[in-house]
Amino acid sequence: MGTISTDKVIAIGVLAxxxxxxxxxxxxELQTFLxxxxxxxxxxxxxxxxPAGTVPPKAGDRK
Numbered sequence: 001m002g003t004i005s006t007d008k009v010i011a012i013g014v015l016a017x018x019x020x021x022x023x024x025x026x027x028x029e030l031q032t033f034l035x036x037x038x039x040x041x042x043x044x045x046x047x048x049x050x051p052a053g054t055v056p057p058k059a060g061d062r063k
Contacts, residue, residue, distance in 0.1 A: 011041045 018034040 007041070007045070011038065014038055014041070 014034055014037050018031065018038060021031050021034060
C-alpha cells in the first residue's frame with residue numbers, strides 16, 4: 001500500500017468537515033470557506049492554473 005501525502009490527508013479532512021457541516025446545517029459562511037479550500041486544493045493539483053498576471057503560451061510559441 002502506498003503512502004498518503006500530507007496534502008491528501010488535509011483534503012480528506014476538509015472534505016469530511018464540509019460534508020458534516022452540510023448534514024448538521026452549520027453556518028453558510030463556514031461551508032463557503034470549506035468549499036473554497038477544496039476548490040483551491042483541486043485547482044492546485046490539477047496543474048491547470050497559471051500564476052496571476054501571466055498568460056499561458058499560445059500554440060507554436062517558443063522562448
